[in-house]
Amino acid sequence: MINGERTISRPLRWGMVGGGRTGQVGYKHRTGALRDGTYQLVAGAFDLDAERGRDFGRNLGVVEDRCYATYMDLIAAESTLEDGVEVVSVATPNFTHFEITKALLQAGIHVICEKPLFFTVQECEEVRALAEEKGLIVGVTYGFTGHPLVHQMAAMVARGMLGDIRIIDMQYTHGFNAGDDTDAPEAVKWRTNPETAGSTFVLGDIGTHLYYLSEVVLPHLKIDRLMCDRKAFIPSREPLEDHATVLMHYNNGARGRLWVSSVNAGNMGSQRYRFVGAKASVEWSDSHPDQLIYEVQGEPNRILHHGMPYLEDESLAVDRMGALHTEGLGDSWANIYLWIAQAIDAKLRGDEAFLQDHHYPGIDAGTEGVRWLENCVRSANDGAVWIDYQ
Amino acid sequence: MINGERTISRPLRWGMVGGGRTGQVGYKHRTGALRDGTYQLVAGAFDLDAERGRDFGRNLGVVEDRCYATYMDLIAAESTLEDGVEVVSVATPNFTHFEITKALLQAGIHVICEKPLFFTVQECEEVRALAEEKGLIVGVTYGFTGHPLVHQMAAMVARGMLGDIRIIDMQYTHGFNAGDDTDAPEAVKWRTNPETAGSTFVLGDIGTHLYYLSEVVLPHLKIDRLMCDRKAFIPSREPLEDHATVLMHYNNGARGRLWVSSVNAGNMGSQRYRFVGAKASVEWSDSHPDQLIYEVQGEPNRILHHGMPYLEDESLAVDRMGALHTEGLGDSWANIYLWIAQAIDAKLRGDEAFLQDHHYPGIDAGTEGVRWLENCVRSANDGAVWIDYQ
């Protein structure tokens, strides 16, 4: 159980780029970061509207002269401070991730970035090299993977409780973009424009969550071949997609099915994962996140509740609220932020042995997400054909 | 509401081939047929073991000398009777459907046959021609499509309550064949052998239910292209499959996803259908068959209960139990059997006008199911490629 005790030597001096008042994404970062004594918000360039951003930062308790108009200003000023920011979260539109991340790393600042990380694997590799050169951490906020029952699934798979994995079925759909984008908010507009969103809409926006979670639960599986069929039901979103199905053949013979959509009218079920093995299956959805369905063929179906003593140690270790008390998405983000803080702290301490065994969504996770997107787009653009995964 | 009152002039003299004591499939036919005064069980060849079949028939109230050893005996003897059987249900393994159906039709007997109807579309066409020549009905027992909420969905689609259909998502999976077939019962053995099952296992066994139900709900949609990826996780089942995903492109631009599996370990959820339109979605599962989920984008999700006055007339007309009282699968079969009886009765009366407008799963439904299977197999055997639907 996590109880908020500090697990690193001292709080990290933390800043944000983006995440201001006009959206709710910044709150997810802050509610994740500010629980365990691991981060202290000391600076930010919160908003394209500099004045609004400054007002917002003050309301978060950031001193006025560390509320900057741009990320460039932030880097320039903080770099001159003895106690300047050590780590900055990037919660801006996709197309800015690469340039901001590079600039931060160049300035010796650790980075925590929204997904999808960048536009191309090549960009990821460039950033990876830069981060390694600088000895810095790049974390990626795959927020759902902090949930204790995700780690229960991973532990059950690792212990062979499911048998050989045969089928992976994943879905992240909603209907918020079922209508056209005439009156859509900014966050929709930049997400449906290739210039600002990259080569995908829903695949990158929500599909990368599915893919990374499957990597956490099934680290031993690799994709051999993949087929992606995507479509924009609202034509103005072309060449991007608001609906896609991806089929995957894994190296152990398993078959994967993945569905992402933002035109699934009325659907509030959000994410759903089912991992089927030769002996048993597990199923988890963030719409009833406190429960894990565990189904052994020929036995009564079981419902496991988070925080209960019968769970695997790996799950109980990262539980915050305890049984009967709902772990919210914020608690899951808090775990992600904690694990990244521990990685940064190890870097600061020079403890590479710790980093060897330490699990968090880092540059690898971000890169693999982008690689998966590249493969999806390649298949889709060639006519939804099967391709060898590269 | 259906209350058991006879809607045809007199009960049909009914016989069965197969459906004996060793399985439960025959009970589904009988519980469907014997409710509304439409069928009277007067003869049968219930079992490959003639003595056991005779004993069984007697226990169903069939007089001993009309309990036959084989379907050939049944046809031979009943054809000589003035009050011989008028309609016979065929509940035998797939590979016998074609020959038994033809023989019955040749003898002037209406047929009600299990799905998948035959092995090839060509066989279907041959039987269709024969039935037309003889003026006989061929019904197919797609049992789930008798449920009142299936007809609620169809009515809602027809009235435009969902808007243009965009996505069809269907699943019929279970885990009863997750283990190998060493100790499997006969019913599994013939289903996994191409000689007795035809060119598919789960696609034909359970997938045809999904496909036909989608035809009932979306009669105006046609498949343009299709891709089927199938696999036998238990190698002894090859070249048949115990898992398959089928993707479909429809003529209106809609996208379909369909999953069938009998190795979905522990899964008891059975069938699930979701039809997504531009405005709203409906979702129905036979695991909670009394409820229809109706989701209008931007409004609270709705749960519709069978038998309630707010439903469409088409649904209420075929309800049997009334609100709060579960309609079981048997009630759904009863509707199917009733509709087929009404078709036979119309044939007997020479009422072709009635037949024009009367909906029941007949030779068309059977043929289209087989056509869909042929397309699936063609795609799968070519390497899960996209094919034009033929």
Next chain:
Amino acid sequence: MINGERTISRPLRWGMVGGGRTGQVGYKHRTGALRDGTYQLVAGAFDLDAERGRDFGRNLGVVEDRCYATYMDLIAAESTLEDGVEVVSVATPNFTHFEITKALLQAGIHVICEKPLFFTVQECEEVRALAEEKGLIVGVTYGFTGHPLVHQMAAMVARGMLGDIRIIDMQYTHGFNAGDDTDAPEAVKWRTNPETAGSTFVLGDIGTHLYYLSEVVLPHLKIDRLMCDRKAFIPSREPLEDHATVLMHYNNGARGRLWVSSVNAGNMGSQRYRFVGAKASVEWSDSHPDQLIYEVQGEPNRILHHGMPYLEDESLAVDRMGALHTEGLGDSWANIYLWIAQAIDAKLRGDEAFLQDHHYPGIDAGTEGVRWLENCVRSANDGAVWIDYQ
């Protein structure tokens, strides 16, 4: 598994009083009776409107001159026939049950009667004496108790899988009478009038189902003390109730809570039962009747599905559809009707030993239901005080 094979020597000649075209209750009786070759509908007085009743009977396949205007006519005429009715189902308003049942028994005819059986325990005792004198069966249609998972619960309790029973929590509520009765149908009007309904509305109409099912599952428990708090939220229903809570203290120290209501606006959950023991609990609802929730303290919750091999033999023995296929309310009624037929058959054969061990809802079940109502009314009318159960 029940497959429709006859388990008695020959079908019983069966008639109905009530159950005509204007309601759906008759269909429940017929769909229950006409499945297993145990009953043959040969006569009826189906309707207060004699002509409509005759037309209805004909449509059910009853010959015209055995469609009677009144139950008196039915008894008079059928008694003169060599093959007159042997058993008659009474599906009329409560206030007629006693007089019709007595008349039938006097004429030597077995009776199957709707619940609540009669108005008073004294009437029940009188009928019991008469039935014994005549050697006749009186069955009561507590239709829900035929479900296989009800018998699973009973078997689990009997085998000690729950430990000592501590808490019984039961609920049967709906909202169909949330509005006043100005435009209510006949079936509501007679149910809310003490002259025709007896001393209760919802307690008798739906509460007796709860009470009898608890007797089936917990035959060893007896009520020591009881408290009933009832109220009519629609004043015109006074002195009857549309809402009541009953608390019960059992002879083993267990505590019972029971809620009935027909003003639970919008509620479609219908019946729910939870039996809590020292070690584990079971919970069943007819809104998801295929599932039984089984919860062992400290272990993952389990969901048991009807028809699965892991169930107790008593449950599998009375399953009809098999796993994955919904058992509807009609299947449950079919079991009740079958068990009553077997009791009548044993009476006809003079097999009292069979009757000793044979379980079905008979005069005892009917009497205990009325006794429970008398106690509830006594407590409620004295101001919702605790009373010793008599």
Next chain:
Amino acid sequence: MINGERTISRPLRWGMVGGGRTGQVGYKHRTGALRDGTYQLVAGAFDLDAERGRDFGRNLGVVEDRCYATYMDLIAAESTLEDGVEVVSVATPNFTHFEITKALLQAGIHVICEKPLFFTVQECEEVRALAEEKGLIVGVTYGFTGHPLVHQMAAMVARGMLGDIRIIDMQYTHGFNAGDDTDAPEAVKWRTNPETAGSTFVLGDIGTHLYYLSEVVLPHLKIDRLMCDRKAFIPSREPLEDHATVLMHYNNGARGRLWVSSVNAGNMGSQRYRFVGAKASVEWSDSHPDQLIYEVQGEPNRILHHGMPYLEDESLAVDRMGALHTEGLGDSWANIYLWIAQAIDAKLRGDEAFLQDHHYPGIDAGTEGVRWLENCVRSANDGAVWIDYQ
């Protein structure tokens, strides 16, 4: 939407008594307090074991010399500081609440206390008088009532969307104390001992949550009469109870039913609330907290999701995560802590007008909870009789 922006002039200097490393309750307080820039943890007496408490406090970032051995030490030392604590949370066993709260108030410190507040209404009145005299706030951590959908229910009731309230049905049960207490942890032992727990076990421990939430949703209803039937299934817990049913008659004629138990073996459903009006009902459970069931009689049942635009303003105003993203229990606590901070801030500013309209669980809520317990105990100890509510 709450996004973490500060809504008070500056963070309050905050301390804790109890809430140390051996339990998880302290984390709920901290995860609630440390999100919105409203509290800064500066001091604590976290543990009966002073050394462990000091180590713990340091790990929370409290400077060592403000980690105290006892609450007396804390008060003594902090009172001498210019920037001493302004508000202290009390997360200790029940029997200490009164004395610690009084001492804090005497020292001019605002208090946030766990429920049940104190042992008697008289103690509550004494503390209320003291707080008024000192101009201080006493908040009570009824943590679940911060959930946005609780406030949706309150708004719907206030706007008459349910019609006149008729039935209140509430349940908070689990099975964690189904076994005896031989090896029970400390937290169970003090809760089952009247000296440390007061006159109730589950009524106070979990029942007060139900009662307060009903006050929030139905502020206009008052209890006229009440009946409480309680029992200890584990005899060592006598005279306290591990199971109780409370029936309530309200001043508008409504009927209430409430069930609390910690011996409901295997039950993980936790809390459930149903408020039934003449037109419609709402139902909410913290086991699926993101959904509110809204049932209008005669219409399809509706499921409302938190964060959706169709909700009432009062609900959206206190949402943190937004639609599709689970609000956990910690988010609900965060709202409670925020509202209490705003009350303290108003007191500090001398803004009594603000306090007039500001809703938070304060001394009134605490007092009414204790009053309800006193009435329950009086009824139960007199033999579960009806009593006039005092």
